[in-house]
Amino acid sequence: MEVKPKLYYFQGRGRMESIRWLLATAGVEVDEYLTPLFHIPDGCLLFGQVPLVEIDGMLLTQTRAILSYLAAKYNLYGKDLKERVRIDMYADGTQDLMMMIIGAPFKAPQEKEESLALAVKRAKNRYFPVFEKILKDHGEAFLVGNQLSWADIQLLEAILMVEEVSAPVLSDFPLLQAFKTRISNIPTIKKFLQPGSQRKPPPDGHYVDVVRTVLKF
Helix, strand or coil: CCCCCEEEECCCCHHHHHHHHHHHHCCCCCEEEECCCCCCCCCCCCCCCCCEEEECCEEEECHHHHHHHHHHHCCCCCCCHHHHHHHHHHHHHHHHHHHHHHCHHHCCHHHHHHHHHHHHHHHHHHHHHHHHHHHHHHCCCCCCCCCCCHHHHHHHHHHHHHHHHCCCCCCCCHHHHHHHHHHHCCHHHHHHCCCCCCCCCCCCHHHHHHHHHHHCC
16 A cells, blocks of 8 residues: 655645645645644754655655656656646746745735735736637647646646636636636546645635744744
């Protein structure tokens, strides 16, 4: 019996959420150990930072490295180097957009609202037009090749995050609307989007306070 991956992070989304998305899409069950309730032994964190994922006998840190490993392990990383570099480009783009939202709750109230408004503006004027064009030019159900990849999963994650800030954000993007519906109905993703899954809710004040206390900022 294969050992479940172990995830070490706060009780919230942050940089672990995209990792949860990939594992859930692959149908992989995980165990979560929540800091600060669970103490991570000294020497486990390469640069003193979470997320930490224990998988295949390894302790993996650094979000991008973890995501790349999981995408390759679970056949979500394209069929060759040319597809892989496109997946990397698209995933990096959506990550840039998501980080604008992930970081906002840790700012002062006015700055938080300005950051979220800017994220919505960038989504509508920079990121979503690019992905709308990619879908149109590619003419397939997925962003890269003809099968599901990390890029598709992370784009859906980004869309849903922006919609939590501005529900009608996709109103001018019909191909992205169809993409959202299509990818959301993949069985493992549909399950992950249901209540009771390991998907985390948007951050609240308690989560922000815990992270601030642990990280001392």
